[in-house]
Amino acid sequence: MPERNRNWRGLPAECWDVLMGTLVHQRVYGIAGAFCTELARAEIERLERLWSVFRPDSEVSELGRRAGERPFSVSPETSAILGLASELRAFTKGAFDVTAGAAVELWRRAAASGRSPTASEVTAARALIGECVLEVSERTVQLRRRGQRLDLGAIGKGYAADRCVSIYLQHGIRHGMIDLGGNVAVVGGAPDRSAWRIGIQIPGGRRGEYFGYVEARDCSVVTSGNYERNFELDGRQYSHVIDPRTGWPVPCDALSVTVMHASSAYADALATALLVMGRDQGFTFAQDNDLDALLFDRRNLRVTAGMARAFHAA
Numbered sequence: 314m315p316e317r318n319r320n321w322r323g324l325p326a327e328c329w330d331v332l333m334g335t336l337v338h339q340r341v342y343g344i345a346g347a348f349c350t351e352l353a354r355a356e357i358e359r360l361e362r363l364w365s366v367f368r369p370d371s372e373v374s375e376l377g378r379r380a381g382e383r384p385f386s387v388s389p390e391t392s393a394i395l396g397l398a399s400e401l402r403a404f405t406k407g408a409f410d411v412t413a414g415a416a417v418e419l420w421r422r423a424a425a426s427g428r429s430p431t432a433s434e435v436t437a438a439r440a441l442i443g444e445c446v447l448e449v450s451e452r453t454v455q456l457r458r459r460g461q462r463l464d465l466g467a468i469g470k471g472y473a474a475d476r477c478v479s480i481y482l483q484h485g486i487r488h489g490m491i492d493l494g495g496n497v498a499v500v501g502g503a504p505d506r507s508a509w510r511i512g513i514q515i516p517g518g519r520r521g522e523y524f525g526y527v528e529a530r531d532c533s534v535v536t537s538g539n540y541e542r543n544f545e546l547d548g549r550q551y552s553h554v555i556d557p558r559t560g561w562p563v564p565c566d567a568l569s570v571t572v573m574h575a576s577s578a579y580a581d582a583l584a585t586a587l588l589v590m591g592r593d594q595g596f597t598f599a600q601d602n603d604l605d606a607l608l609f610d611r612r613n614l615r616v617t618a619g620m621a622r623a624f625h626a627a
């Protein structure tokens with residue numbers, strides 16, 4: 314390939330959309346840049362239609378309605394993400410669990426109504442969490458018990474980012490970036506061939522207030538915070554992330570977790586899992602498992618050896 318084609322010197326195709334309940338930003342360099350952003354947008358919309366808990370016609374909603382009753386034939390993507398989720402649940406010892414759906418729904422309703430759930434409601438929702446996706450045959454699945462619900466909110470955006478990266482690569486893109494509300498995935502380096510710099514927001518700070526950045530090439534960087542999308546009940550702050558071991562939201566103590574991984578789905582799920590484990594246990598788990606992760610609670614910054622090579626304080 315001639316040298317002049319190696320680097321794209323023109324303007325990137327750039328777009329912003331609200332998809333999967335978040336602001337999606339794409340910046341893609343190259344001849345096929347604009348075409349790729351269109352394809353990627355359509356792909357995210359397609360996955361959202363399959364997985365949204367807010368759409369009664371999604372496969373995830375249908376699986377919930379059939380829980381404990383009848384199996385359902387799902388798309389290859391749903392089958393794939395459920396397989397991945399099952400592996401990640403085992404790897405994180407249950408800190409990440411897509412069957413936390415009933416508890417997520419219980420706390421979402423509580424946040425909307427302003428009424429705390431009773432202890433027995435939490436216990437009942439907790440009892441519905443666990444390895445329960447029954448594979449009847451290839452691509453035919455069923456939730457084991459009535460009342461069980463799936464929630465792919467902690468992995469779906471990452472999976473979608475991976476799909477978008479595949480689209481960029483298929484079209485020969487060498488420099489590109491997609492950000493689905495904190496789930497960033499990049500192709501190659503930045504167009505000047507330096508690494509992409511991904512800013513890490515100060516927990517609880519304003520958008521654009523960074524305490525450092527991660528240098529990334531051909532990988533994904535995902536940040537999850539227990540201060541995000543939080544809500545107040547009876548004067549207490551609750552996080553949008555549930556501890557599957559208790560059915561309660563994790564404490565809302567301004568902890569932010571960033572994970573870097575070749576796959577955005579893994580980075581997404583692992584960031585949520587480390588948040589559930591908390592500052593100390595989460596860091597030990599990340600270190601023991603050789604993950605590239607950093608945890609910051611506005612006082613203590615903990616960076617694993619792998620992440621230390623990529624992270625720079627602002």
Ligand code: AMP
Pocket residue numbers: 408409410411413417464465466467468537538553554555556557581584585589
């Ligand atoms: P994230 O923003 O990636 O940390 O994902 C949080 C979202 O995933 C929540 O809004 C819920 O929809 C769902 N969720 C909450 N707790 C968990 C959990 N422990 N495991 C898997 N999904 C969860």
Ligand code: MG
Pocket residue numbers: 466467468537580581582583584585
């Ligand atoms: Mg996540």
